[in-house]
Amino acid sequence: MSLFKRADPEKFEQLILPLEKKVYFTCLQLMGNREDAEDCAQEALLKAYRNFSSFKGQSKFSTWLYTVVTRVCLDALRRRKEVFSLDGMLEEGYEPSSGEAEAYLKLEESERKELLQEALREISTDFRLALVMIDLQGLSYQETAGILSLPEGTVKSRLYRARKMLQGLLMKNRELFLSEPRLNDERRERHGMQ
Amino acid sequence: MACNEFENLLERSLEGGLDSQEQKLLDKHLETCAACRFRLTSIKDLRSLNEGEEVPEAFSAAWRNKIKMEQPAPIRRLPQATRWVAMAATLVLLLLGAYKAGDLDLLGIRNAAPDKSAGARTAMMEREAPPMDMSPPGLTADTVMESEKMADFSLDMSEEADAAIVFSPLPTPAAETRESLPADQTADNESRLLSFLHDNLIYLMSFAALVLLILLIHEKRKHK
Numbered sequence: 001m002s003l004f005k006r007a008d009p010e011k012f013e014q015l016i017l018p019l020e021k022k023v024y025f026t027c028l029q030l031m032g033n034r035e036d037a038e039d040c041a042q043e044a045l046l047k048a049y050r051n052f053s054s055f056k057g058q059s060k061f062s063t064w065l066y067t068v069v070t071r072v073c074l075d076a077l078r079r080r081k082e083v084f085s086l087d088g089m090l091e092e093g094y095e096p097s098s099g100e101a102e103a104y105l106k107l108e109e110s111e112r113k114e115l116l117q118e119a120l121r122e123i124s125t126d127f128r129l130a131l132v133m134i135d136l137q138g139l140s141y142q143e144t145a146g147i148l149s150l151p152e153g154t155v156k157s158r159l160y161r162a163r164k165m166l167q168g169l170l171m172k173n174r175e176l177f178l179s180e181p182r183l184n185d186e187r188r189e190r191h192g193m194q
Numbered sequence: 195m196a197c198n199e200f201e202n203l204l205e206r207s208l209e210g211g212l213d214s215q216e217q218k219l220l221d222k223h224l225e226t227c228a229a230c231r232f233r234l235t236s237i238k239d240l241r242s243l244n245e246g247e248e249v250p251e252a253f254s255a256a257w258r259n260k261i262k263m264e265q266p267a268p269i270r271r272l273p274q275a276t277r278w279v280a281m282a283a284t285l286v287l288l289l290l291g292a293y294k295a296g297d298l299d300l301l302g303i304r305n306a307a308p309d310k311s312a313g314a315r316t317a318m319m320e321r322e323a324p325p326m327d328m329s330p331p332g333l334t335a336d337t338v339m340e341s342e343k344m345a346d347f348s349l350d351m352s353e354e355a356d357a358a359i360v361f362s363p364l365p366t367p368a369a370e371t372r373e374s375l376p377a378d379q380t381a382d383n384e385s386r387l388l389s390f391l392h393d394n395l396i397y398l399m400s401f402a403a404l405v406l407l408i409l410l411i412h413e414k415r416k417h418k
Contacts, residue, residue, distance in 0.1 A: 009261045016257075024253060025244040038253045045257045049264060101232035112239050120240075135240045160205070167236055 012049050019062055022137050023069050029132045030073040032121045044072040059146060066139065067147045070129065077125055096171050104170060119169035127162035134159050197223075200230055208237055281410060287403035 016023070023044060028037035048068045055064050096104070104112065120128060133144040134155075141159075145152040203220045206212050212220065224231050 009258075009264075012261060013258060020254065021244075021249050024249045025247070029243070034250070038250065038256070041253060042257045042260060046260050046264065049261050096229050096232055098228045101228035104232050105228065105235055109239070112235075113243055116236070116239055116243055131240065135237060136243060138241070163233075163237060166240070167233060170236055 009049070012052065015061060016045060016048075016065075019065055022062075023065065026066065026069055026132055026137055027073055029120055029136055030070075030125070030128060031076065036076060040073050040076050041069070044069040047072060060143070063139075063143050063146055066133070066137070066143075070133075070147055074125065096167070100171055115170055116166070119166050122169050123162060123165050127158055127165060130155060130158040131162045131166065135163075197227060197230055200227070201233075204230060204234060207234070277410065281407070284403045284407045284410070287399055288407070290400070 024037065024041045027041040027044070028034065031037045031040055044065075048065055051068070055061065104115075107115070120131065123131065129148060130144065133139045133147065134141065139147070141152050141155050144150075145155045148155065150158075200220060200223050203212065203216055203223075207217065207220055224234065
């Protein structure tokens, strides 16, 4: 264990391997683009490697690693000055009518996911973190609370509000998506090509 | 049951916390409520947002390379025996420094009482100096006359000096010290300066030894 504490690169790689994908996609969803996501994920992994001796084993390694990843992303977002709070309308959420909801459900999965990506980018960091940690990465409330240094109740309430915001944004963006049939067709063609 | 009443069931169903009866109730509601289906679908879509996607190979290779490059060069450590000798030498230097520190007059207590020591030195020199009237044996008449002339001259000089003392303003203590110090005390000052430097050198060495000791201990702790 003492050798391991000195961060043997091969053993560190073995530890990271099952978490690499989650680290990268957490960064992608928090940063909103691939370039920044790669930079942040690399920086986070390097930081984790350098500071491995500070991991005392009191929590799961994945929880410790996500803490490092989250801090790196938040620092990068602060540099980009993208930590902002939501306006009132979005915080209240949006109640879709039956027709709007049906229209969303009729979209193809890839289209729905594209809308989701767009909506996620518009949610403020604090709430996006809750969505990314719990819904996207499947972490528990307890783990997320530990990573974000927040009470579990706050995490639950943020997640609830974040989902509402997301659904509101989906409806908003869906209107744009469906109101332009030409663009809609272009999108379908693009997906077909991909 | 209204939609908002199903919200709690919806949340719990996402966590997999519904019993079969609750699940049936929710499913029945979802069949007829598009808004709740939309809520559930959007969250399920979010959960599978990156399913099937792979991490870019460039990223995967880049972080691995960075970590390999990050690996520190092996630290060359001194042999165990050398380190013990260095520790012992350091301790000896420290002790020597502490011993010498007792001799050093850092606060200038000795220098602060120059009158006493100067007076004592003058008295000692007076005691050691030969009497003025003692003439070496075997003097010729010429040399006696020469010495008388010298005596007259010295008398004149002493008269002039007296006059100077009468008419000149009071000498400053520094000037007095300078004038009162005999010429051969320069050598004494030099030796005192050398001694002072020597003492400081010991201090410097002690300080260096202390730093070395701290570094050695630090290195030992780092590699534990």
